[in-house]
Amino acid sequence: MSEDRLPSRSESFSDWYNQLVLKAELADYGPVRGTMVVRPYGWTLWENIKAALDTRFKATGHVNAAFPVLFPMSFLEKEKDHVEGFSPQLAVVTVAGGEELDEPLVVRPTSETVIGHMYAKWIQSYRDLPVLINVWNSVVRWELRTKLFIRTTEFYWQEGHTAHETAEEAEAETLQMLEVYADFAENEAAIPVIMGRKSESERFAGAVNSYSIEAMMGDTRALQAGTSHFLGENFARAFEIQYLNRENSRQYVSTTSWGLSTRVVGAIIMVHGDDQGLVLPPRLAPFQVVIVPIHKNEEQKSVVLEQTEVVRQALGDFRVKVDDREEVTAGFKFNDWEMRGVPLRIEIGPKDVEQHQVTLSRRDEKGRSSAPVEGVAEVVQATLDEIQANMLAKAREFMRENTHDPADYAEFQEVVKTGWADVWWCGRADCEAEIKQETKATNRAIPLDQPGGEGVCIHCGNPATERAIFARAY
RNA sequence: CGGGGUGUGGCGCAGUUGGAAGCGCGCCGCGUUUGGGACGCGGAGGUCGGCGGUUCAAGUCCGCCCACCCCGACCA
Numbered sequence: 001m002s003e004d005r006l007p008s009r010s011e012s013f014s015d016w017y018n019q020l021v022l023k024a025e026l027a028d029y030g031p032v033r034g035t036m037v038v039r040p041y042g043w044t045l046w047e048n049i050k051a052a053l054d055t056r057f058k059a060t061g062h063v064n065a066a067f068p069v070l071f072p073m074s075f076l077e078k079e080k081d082h083v084e085g086f087s088p089q090l091a092v093v094t095v096a097g098g099e100e101l102d103e104p105l106v107v108r109p110t111s112e113t114v115i116g117h118m119y120a121k122w123i124q125s126y127r128d129l130p131v132l133i134n135v136w137n138s139v140v141r142w143e144l145r146t147k148l149f150i151r152t153t154e155f156y157w158q159e160g161h162t163a164h165e166t167a168e169e170a171e172a173e174t175l176q177m178l179e180v181y182a183d184f185a186e187n188e189a190a191i192p193v194i195m196g197r198k199s200e201s202e203r204f205a206g207a208v209n210s211y212s213i214e215a216m217m218g219d220t221r222a223l224q225a226g227t228s229h230f231l232g233e234n235f236a237r238a239f240e241i242q243y244l245n246r247e248n249s250r251q252y253v254s255t256t257s258w259g260l261s262t263r264v265v266g267a268i269i270m271v272h273g274d275d276q277g278l279v280l281p282p283r284l285a286p287f288q289v290v291i292v293p294i295h296k297n298e299e300q301k302s303v304v305l306e307q308t309e310v311v312r313q314a315l316g317d318f319r320v321k322v323d324d325r326e327e328v329t330a331g332f333k334f335n336d337w338e339m340r341g342v343p344l345r346i347e348i349g350p351k352d353v354e355q356h357q358v359t360l361s362r363r364d365e366k367g368r369s370s371a372p373v374e375g376v377a378e379v380v381q382a383t384l385d386e387i388q389a390n391m392l393a394k395a396r397e398f399m400r401e402n403t404h405d406p407a408d409y410a411e412f413q414e415v416v417k418t419g420w421a422d423v424w425w426c427g428r429a430d431c432e433a434e435i436k437q438e439t440k441a442t443n444r445a446i447p448l449d450q451p452g453g454e455g456v457c458i459h460c461g462n463p464a465t466e467r468a469i470f471a472r473a474y
Numbered sequence: 475c476g477g478g479g480u481g482u483g484g485c486g487c488a489g490u491u492g493g494a495a496g497c498g499c500g501c502c503g504c505g506u507u508u509g510g511g512a513c514g515c516g517g518a519g520g521u522c523g524g525c526g527g528u529u530c531a532a533g534u535c536c537g538c539c540c541a542c543c544c545c546g547a548c549c550a
């Protein structure tokens with residue numbers, strides 16, 4: 001046997017993850033420490049993610065543009081918190097064209113500043129507002145500890161940057177995009193999320209308020225899957241983005257920024273994957289259906305391949321892969337495509353041809369079923385819809401099972417070892433720091449959806465008016 | 475930057491008291507195979523991380539350097 005199995009998830013979640021990313025050919029390590037090469041299978045998944053998000057961005061009035069990868073170091077220094085937050089992770093260009101540069105250039109870690117610089121030029125009047133621009137690009141952050149898709153030196157993402165007349169309008173935009181992310185996560189990635197506000201210590205450098213969607217991975221650790229920031233007038237003041245308002249007085253705009261990255265690929269792997277490998281949601285899977293023709297001799301081969309072609313054409317509306325490799329056995333192909341997470345497998349063998357049927361095997365559940373060739377497209381559509389819904393339901397149940405409501409701090413310390421804690425919290429930064437020190441759990445979010453009422457802080461016992469999620473995080 | 479570890483075909487590893495560089499997987503060719511990770515035969519592939527030293531002789535002993543991994547710190 002030439003098996004090449006994955007480590008089990010329970011044995012070592014981290015090894016399981018790393019090996020799966022490599023074996024499923026989603027990505028590989030780049031030559032520079034911490035960099036990632038996204039391979040075609042992984043990139044196709046990302047393209048499907050991009051398409052789903054881009055459609056939503058356009059539907060909410062945004063347009064795409066592109067900004068430079070290099071900008072002057074001094075741009076970052078214009079916003080005090082921003083430069084403090086980002087300077088330790090910058091890659092800086094000091095030599096170009098064979099000469100030392102007068103002013104160092106940074107490789108963008110995020111584009112608030114360079115976009116702010118341009119907005120100052122473009123925005124003069126309330127008639128120029130709002131500006132609703134999104135960018136698909138990559139950014140570089142010199143992280144000390146990296147992990148494929150989850151935290152890499154360079155990563156691919158989108159960053160939306162909008163400017164508005166009023167703070168209220170900008171806050172509404174911030175929350176609207178958070179909801180777009182949550183909608184994408186649940187409906188496309190089948191990942192249930194908590195929408196919440198970030199605590200002060202977890203806030204984006206330069207933001208007034210940061211919001212995120214938080215997802216629970218298969219090891220119960222939390223992952224921030226997307227963020228949306230209300231930047232107030234911070235960047236407008238730093239870059240002098242002013243406009244003449246309806247009353248003919250000069251005023252600063254209010255801005256937002258929001259981003260979602262290739263990290264979400266890591267989330268999909270860690271939320272849905274099992275010991276067999278990836279399990280991809282049908283709406284995003286590079287291949288929704290893989291067809292494996294099975295035959296023992298030349299005679300069978302010709303009828304099976306003929307039937308395969310009929311089925312392939314009937315499934316013209318789906319992303320279908322026909323695996324007609326002759327150098328590997330059917331059993332190998334089953335395991336191979338399961339590892340790569342294809343939601344639905346169709347087997348076509350001599351017995352199937354004889355009975356004018358195909359054999360179906362779902363990736364999300366064990367077992368097989370069969371369906372007549374006539375009307376196979378309808379069955380496939382219904383099955384993919386079921387898989388999509390089942391994956392979300394399972395992930396939601398897992399999150400529910402592993403989210404606890406500890407009665408006191410002793411219990412809190414226990415539950416955050418193996419799950420999330422949903423507790424009353426006072427909101428004080430020093431209280432949060434102590435919790436982190438003592439438990440390694442950090443405040444992930446203060447959910448937007450609050451029960452109301454009040455309680456006492458799980459850690460310090462002070463009065464608390466909000467519930468918060470604490471968890472160990474990636 | 476601290477603590478620990480590893481560097482030997484593409485990948486995973488073995489290599490004893492210093493004495494002819496091996497194994498498994500993968501890869502290539504031919505043939506038989508294909509309903510849960512097939513098999514036979516033949517083949518290709520190596521400056522043993524680098525530099526220096528000890529020795530008749532170094533993958534093996536000594537010194538220095540480099541890279542990578544894990545645990546922290548950073549970040550999310």
